[in-house]
Amino acid sequence: MSPIRLKADFNGLFGDLLCLSHSDTCLDEDGKAVILRNGINVIAFDEDIDEMGARDDLIASGVVVVSPNWLQCNGSRWSLKIDEKGVRHQSEIA
Numbered sequence: 166m167s168p169i170r171l172k173a174d175f176n177g178l179f180g181d182l183l184c185l186s187h188s189d190t191c192l193d194e195d196g197k198a199v200i201l202r203n204g205i206n207v208i209a210f211d212e213d214i215d216e217m218g219a220r221d222d223l224i225a226s227g228v229v230v231v232s233p234n235w236l237q238c239n240g241s242r243w244s245l246k247i248d249e250k251g252v253r254h255q256s257e258i259a
Contacts, residue, residue: 168206168207168208168226169193169199169205169206169207169208170193170194170207170208170209170210171185171191171192171193171194171199171207171208171209171210171245172191172192172193172194172209172210172211173185173191173209173210173211173225173245174211175209175211175223175225175252177241178225178252179236181227181246181247181251182230182232182233182236182244182245182246182247183209183225183244183245183247183252184232184236184239184241184243184244185201185207185209185229185241185243185244185245186201186241186242186243187240187241187242188242189201189242189243191243194210201229201242201243202229203228203229203230203231204228204229205228205229206226206227206228207226207227207228207229207245208224208225208226209224209225209226209227209245210222210223210224210255211223211224213254215254215256221254221255221256222254222255223252223253223254223255224252224253224254224255224258225245225247225248225250225251225252225253226247226248226250227245227246227247227248228245228246228248229243229244229245229246230243230244230245230246231243231244232244
């Protein structure tokens with residue numbers, strides 16, 4: 166089964182953690198709500214454009230985790246624990 170693609174705001178990136186949601190759901194690439202829970206493998210993306218004006222989304226893959234206390238105090242409930250591939254642009258994937 167392929168990882169779910171979730172929309173995310175990469176302004177909520179803190180090292181290898183990306184805040185996904187301040188509620189128990191997050192929107193997928195089709196705008197449908199996905200219920201979050203520990204251990205779900207996902208790919209988070211944020212629409213971006215390259216120097217030529219073409220769409221080239223930022224992406225990060227990993228697993229959904231409960232946000233740590235220091236992030237929960239800002240309202241975050243769920244985060245993405247980013248894997249060793251880190252944050253990259255869609256164009257960097259072969």
